[in-house]
Amino acid sequence: MGRSPCCEESSSVKKGPWTPEEDEKLIDYISKHGHGSWRTLPKRAGLNRCGKSCRLRWTNYLRPDIKRGKFSEDDERIIINFHSVLGNKWSKIAAHLPGRTDNEIKNYWNTHIRKKLLKMGIDPETHKPRTDLNHLMSLSQLLGMSNLSSAISTAWGNKPLGLQPDITQLAKIQLVQNLLQLINNNSFVNIGNNNPYLLSNPNLNPLFLNGINPLQTNKEPHVVLSGSEEYANPGLYSQAQSQCSQHDVSKSLADLDGGSIPQDYNKINSTTTSRENLAENPPLPALVAFPPKMGTFNQMDSGCNIAAQTSTESPSNTIFDDWEKLLDDETSGSYWKEILDLTSTSASPILW
């Protein structure tokens, strides 16, 4: 069905940035009369703007309850978690960050968070590790740079730059993760990063894929949504819920899906695995056992060489041992050779 444009094309309504005078008129009018019909508001308020422009200016900028300024780390985490569940539903995400507008969150996502996730090797759309070849290339280049830096440092008789070993390890790990995912196309491993987002993200933590909450010792059943809204990832939604509760958001998320908010959760938590992941992607055994408390866990402290944590759910030490070997400089060469051999014989056109 066709619809008339918001403003007559022939009309000479003003566009572009708002002047302080226009702002004042709009604020004055709405504070006295409310906005009522946006379409008729400009005339009533004496503004040469279209109603839509007035609404946008009010909701995104002039509203008195708008919170401006930098996003906190908590805000960022909440945005990421809700985005992993809701996708680009900016208004829904904004509903859980009082004072923030959907436009502001959308901009912040596109300019900051998106890039951050990409740098971490995470696809901001799916919240899963990137498997595109460009990304693999950049990782292999990172490895190359890192090795070069190491060679230069050795040649000069200096120790490598302080960050270099971590970068090397992370690049190796990330690269292998992505290779494994390419090869198996059904799961992946995630180690060597102390970012709470990675650890708590059911898409990124292998334990979640096994239906294990890394922060709890017992398995939990899958979430069965009883509400009207479908969420791609109920585990993350629970996590998002718990974070939301920390911010004292009055609107209960439980109302949305008929579930209950796990009130005592720590900052990073989750309850279940993704139904889709389990249904469509049978999990590989978890490679790393996570300790029960996030606060005590710092993988970087051990230089990515994670000490095996005992867990009743830990399926295998063998694979973990392999990873340790991979991370061991003395033996990594042979493992890389194996991987290279494997990829060179596979049908996938891996580029090096």
Next chain:
DNA sequence: AATGCACCCAACCGCGCTGGA
């Protein structure tokens, strides 16, 4: 100082949904 470039974010555009006639 001038220029080019990248980034940020306010504002715009167009589509879909909703509810009333």
Next chain:
DNA sequence: CTCCAGCGCGGTTGGGTGCAT
């Protein structure tokens, strides 16, 4: 049931700004 006005939402644009050369 159809039509349509109005609104809200998500994607996109472009001007302003800061930084590098």
